[in-house]
Amino acid sequence: MASLVSHPDEVRVISKRFGQGATDIDRYLQLDGYKAVQKALSMQPDAIINEVKNSGLRGRGGAGFSTGMKWSFVPKQSAKPKYVLCNGDESEPGTCKDRLIFEHDPHSVIEGVMIAAIAVQSHTGYIYIRGEYRYLSVIMQKAIKDAYAKGFLGKNIFGSGYDLDIYWHGGAGAYEVGEESALMESLEGKRGVPRIRPPFPAVVGLWGGPTVINNAETLAAVPHIILGGAEWYAGLGTPKNGGTRLFCLSGNLNKPGVYELPMGYNLKKMIYEVGGGIPNGRGLKAVVPGGSSTPVLLPEEIDIPMDFDSVGKAGSMLGSGGVVVLDDTTCIVNFALRTIKFYQHESCGWCIPCREGTDWLKKTLTRFHAGAGLKKDIDNIYYLSENMLGKTFCPLGDAAAMPTMAFVKKFRKEFEDHLDGKPCPFEKAADRIPAMA
């Protein structure tokens, strides 16, 4: 079980019930559980959507799209059943937050799915949890069962006349399945090869029916918004970036952990105060601000508010909330290589720019880091990435290209230091494990 941390600057909304025994449905009820869904049942569906729109809640899965807006794209009338699908595939390197929600507050995800379903007038929801998270699947299966036993799910929920079923679903190891259209393929029992868009899932999704797909943290925020009100939630964050988010601090920090901070919290402060700064008297080299697919930031670029728009302005992305901190003993070439190895491994192979591009990048970076790099490789690495960008069938290609381009652009000197058969200058720099113990 993952350990919990705390910091005085935290604003606990999503994590309010962490460590409170809320996996137990009666305890969840004591802690205001299932009140929001009952309120939602008394509201007009459009009023729910407007409330979520006005709250400024944006997708916590990575892209930061307005949740209320996404829901409003679902057609009112549909010949085929509508669905809500919770994305709990959580596999973007640096990200470990949905895990805590499932572990400590599974009913909040169920309640979020319920409210989303009522808002778009769907009667079926699925909660997809990655296969590696078996213990969380067990927790979720029990939570759903308990909700049925209380009459919160099934026919005529809370005596409202509304029928709603929610089911769990499990993956079996694949990052690409976190991509929304691949997620639907996986749920339909197929390989996780993405679908072409348009049509978007909100119009044609699971089994051809309109489908709302949201990240687990996004959905867990919804009950709090319905109970606390859009104005309150929006006020916690910065303009157009409502609420709080779970930031997963990792890498070379004294106090790594998952902290819930208001949107717009300063990144530098997050690293030096919340995360406790860099251990062993070392310096900061770089920060990957939102999961491995987001372009790296230099120390002089981190005095910024952590919201979608500000990080975008700084040339990167808020992404999935995974803040990875690199100290000055890290070899950027090796780090870039490990990053691209991941995307090469996870590429589904469907389209050529991604399948061949990630493979070529991996081969070039492997050779380069091993000391057999050529000067022209540096431009080639950049050029290869640039040629993937925007040209792939799904955004995994971009996720591989964007960080690689930033590594080359911002650390060209370090690439050059690996040339002419010189050994990696960082190879022996740090004995990592004892230093961290």
Place this chain on the structure above:
Amino acid sequence: MKFSQEFEQRFADMLTHYPTKRSALVPTLLYAQDEAGALTDEVIVELAQRLDLTELEVRNVISYYSMLTTKPRGKYNVQVCTNIACMLRGGEELLNHCQKKLGIGHKGTTQDGLFSLEEVECIGACSWAPAVQVNYDFHENLTVDKMDQVLDEYKKKGTM
């Protein structure tokens, strides 16, 4: 092919969750593998038949997902994450250590069938890095010493 009662119950439930039978495939494959040790020909034929699929359709899905395997692994599958957050805190050193200690490489299995080893991608434990999963159990904030303890405990458990 005989599965546990728990498996059968879950499978029967799952079939009521979707408009198509096929949708139960991915989670069912993983649960079947956990019981049978691997997705053997026998398991594949059985599941294909139950879900009205061809064997080839099932094999196509199996080859996509990294947790699914047609070859048996050791009793304890040691999965070491070396992705970025773990790498920064010694994940690669941990993997090297496991390789030496167990005398096997990536996707290898010890001769006694007790352990297999895998270098894996991010397992969602980045803030508690370096992290390892042994079967489904997480071991976090590891050091070489703690890793040794973990392996020793499994060894004791497995040879009891």
